[in-house]
Amino acid sequence: MGSRPPGGDAAGLDIEVVLADPAWRSAVPRVEDAARRAAAAALAEAGAEGTVTVLLADDREVRRLNTEHRGKAKPTNVLSFPADHPGFLGDVALALGTVRREARAAGRPVLAHLSHLVAHGVLHLVGHDHLRAGEARRMEQAEARVMRRLALPNPWRGLA
Template structure:
């Protein structure tokens, strides 16, 4: 069984190789945090901008497209700003949560940033997986912690720091 259960609504994601990219990114994220991927499941919706705009409106009150959304299966955020979230224990419910990713926004951002689409998508899946594990960027110290984790995970994967200006 794979870590990612991918639902492809937009076939451009198949051509972009989303499923193996997402699996690799989520595996790297869990491994970095010392979690056994065999204990967990993530649902991934590969959609377009129209679908993610509707989801963004429904869940965040923002009726615009975004690159990626995530819904943790339970609240895991740290109470104290800048603290690492408490990692989940394996148990009877292996579901970490759900992620949705939008093709047009991801493709546009990759082009605007001069990055390969695969690198950008890998970063977004790492980012969303960290959200499922309680990482966030609403408070400054939490954002610093989350960005550092992303940079370290991506670096181990041989990818450049997505936050460094070219």
């Protein structure tokens, strides 16, 4: 079902993209490649290697996952599910409708928002968090560096 055959590449990365909602393809050209590049850039930023799966789903599926795993009966933009298996870092799931709405509200291209959220989710898988102010600032800086690697705008520039 993924867009890439199993097995790692020379850098020790294996990033599988599962396209659960084909409407992602009309929102972002070559969406599987964009998600894979964002995940790889986040792993490079963190100096991490391993396997990551990115699920590109609709709001309904992410709402189900959010309800089941976090007790919140609503869709959200991105969910991260860290793994406890050596070599497998975990899964990241994104909700198309939510991502589109947020990108539109922020005046950003869906590609840029998708890339930022994939990076955000992958950074969670490798131990970043944003519960406290210092953690949040470090995570935002890492996300900004990932976006720079991807030649995309800093999602935090211009925010108070």
